[in-house]
Amino acid sequence: MSEAKKGQEENRESRLMAVENKYAHRDYEVNITFPEFTCLCPMTGYPDFATIHVKYVPDELILELRSAKLYINKFRDEGFFHEEAVNKILDDFVAVCKPRLMEVVGDFNPRGNVKTVVRAEYNKES
Numbered sequence: 001m002s003e004a005k006k007g008q009e010e011n012r013e014s015r016l017m018a019v020e021n022k023y024a025h026r027d028y029e030v031n032i033t034f035p036e037f038t039c040l041c042p043m044t045g046y047p048d049f050a051t052i053h054v055k056y057v058p059d060e061l062i063l064e065l066r067s068a069k070l071y072i073n074k075f076r077d078e079g080f081f082h083e084e085a086v087n088k089i090l091d092d093f094v095a096v097c098k099p100r101l102m103e104v105v106g107d108f109n110p111r112g113n114v115k116t117v118v119r120a121e122y123n124k125e126s
Helices: 003-013 065-077 082-097
Strands: 018-020 030-040 047-057 061-063 101-111 114-123
Touching: 030 061, 030 065, 047 082, 061 065, 061 082, 065 082, 082 101, 082 114
Parallel strands: none
Antiparallel strands: 018 061, 030 047, 047 101, 101 114
């Protein structure tokens, strides 16, 4: 089996996971960057490229990073508008790790002379 096929199978079978936060008694910030995010435009099927920035303050759980990477890779063959992709990532990450605060920013590369930056936030207090 070639490495590309192995990677595709690994992406397909993966699931987003969280692990125990051993420092839940304090506030601290975690920043994660996914510089090679891709998805497909649902209108044209052309690829869209972005850097996804995730910033969060954990509560009882933290995102397991390898599962987050594989989760992000699943977008490669799916059609999403930029706003939908960013909000879906936020919803899915919040559902898994239940943070105190989380922000997801999608900084999409220009295409057709249009650049998009989408920011979505979650606050447990709200």
